[in-house]
Amino acid sequence: MTSVLSPAPAPVTAPVRRPGPVRLLWLLVVVAVLVLLLAASVAIGSRGVGWSDIVAALGGSTDNLGQAAVTKRVPRTLLAVLVGAALGLSGAVMQGVTRNPLADPGVLGINMGASLAVVTGLAWFGLFSATSIIWTAIGGAAVAALFVYAVGSLGRGGATPLKLALAGAATSAALTSFITAVALPRGDIAGSVQSWQIGGVGGAGFDSIRQVLPFLAVGLAVSLLSARSLNSLALGDELAAGLGERVALVRGVAAGGSVLLCGAATAVAGPIGFVGLVVPHLCRLLVGVDHRWLLPFSALTGACLLTAADVLGRVVARPAEIDVGIITALIGAPFFIAIVRRQKVREL
């Protein structure tokens, strides 16, 4: 029997603790990788641009085509970093809150909920301001999260990973159909529906980044502040309550932060799956299961992953681009399968 009280299925084979110096070392490595990826993301694209032009463009010059291209890449890179960090962190918190190694805003259908809410708002309620789109996306994400969790946790054994993943997959499928059904009668928005079914950071501008930044900041703060409580939750609900944790409250607040992050990320980039699944697992291997380290690390690594995926999408299909949502699914789904394979049947 999978019981609610079973200790955190310390996902995969993560080591419980890592000594401080190891963590610091990894921190430096991840930051260095992120800086390299930022440079790559600005430098690499469909059009090859020389370093002198890149530097000039970063200084604000748009004298030639190359410099103009680089100027376009800057907001896109920034958006990839923000969205990646939000999704990575959101996934880590979700895995902590549900104690479920398969939790991810994409796998659980939460991003699709945000998407459907936005598409419905665009088609039926004439939504146009950026802020109202973000609020709508967050609302949709929250409803989808509650729904999937309710469906997955009904009955015996609570929310086992299998039931949650199934409920998420079913909900995603339903929401995808609904998105098409809502958008198809509206020729004017049907063209943009693709971007609400497959996420991407291609069309980024500084405006949308500025609009979404406050939401991401609040989500980030809430999530990071709940790190200590998530550590207690990992011991099981009863033990956490014994340690003085108000379990339901903590769980609600942390889940709220995580939904805020993935909803806002979806509002600016569309539904991007599997980042929140892959990143926390990698980070547990690097820094262990302490959420005070795991959460910031997940944000950093998520930013790295999404930036790398975006660069990859620009390189492999030149001169065309592949949306980053496609790349993350192609990388993430095999990872998902690997996690499923490593779990004991009992824990599913």
Added chain:
Amino acid sequence: MTAGLVAAPSAVDDVARGRVRRAVRWRAVVTVLAVLVVLTYVLTLMVGRTFYPPGDVVRVVLGQDVPGASFTVGRLRLPRATLAVVAGLSFGLAGVTFQTMLRNPLASPDVIGISTGASAAAAVAIVLLGLGGTAVSVFAIVAGLVVAVLIYLLAYKDGGAGTRFILIGIGMAAMLHSVIAYVLSRASQWDYQEALRWLSGSLNGVTWDRTVPALVVLVVLGPVLLTQTRALEAIQLGDDTASALGVRVERTRLLAMVAAVGVLAFATAACGPIAFVAFLAGPIAARVVGPNGSLLLPAALVGALLVLVADLCGQFAFGTRFPVGVVTGVLGAPYLIYLIVRSNRVGGSL
């Protein structure tokens, strides 16, 4: 109870009577379903921008020349309606075969990614490689088989493969889905109708050259599957029991899988993976038939009925013409959720 007091042989009679009653019930259900399929098929041929009375439709189907109707019904509606029936039968048959073989209603080929694999291969063949005709179907069937075998191999690890099988299938479906999205983004222009065909299934713009291969394969492989009915039912009791009953388990499983993927892939190459038909047909058929006999034929008929009705709804029930896959997707996903909720409550095998 009381029967036992009246006469000794009545217990045997009871069994015999029960058997007859179940056979009668099964035949009645199959007949009703078949009649419904035929009626809906004729209705599909009748309605449209212009209405043709049943007499005209029947004469066109029989090959007579009816002014006006011969073109509209014979060239436009007939291939579409026929493919609806063929695809519905194929999906229903393939779905219930997998569900029976793997003893799990969730293990239908559209949930675990086999349909998505066939669809991805067809999209690759058409959009990237510029192929057409049977080559597309061959691509689809090979991909479907590869995905099925791959899921099986990945899930097979010291037994207990049931739940893992489905989760791995879901992961596989997600990956293949993004392959389709990638292929479509490489197409010269983003054609939303074409995209919908490969993502959720659509019968728009169907012509005979797409319908005929699926029809031929169904006519060849459908009976093969139906002959495996008894063996599949025995396998449902467990592999050991089945071999004790004289079923060659591995042979049956291989044959059923190849035949099921075959009909599924050819239908998918023609109209895309019409969402959730394979998943829904079996459970609905089980509800209608009850424990009265084989599910294969009833499930196939339910599948055909589903596709026909969904296509009618998609075309005429709303202001916009929705592709059939969107309608079945909106219908099917809530049922999937219901199934999860219900099996949770009874502590089922999930």
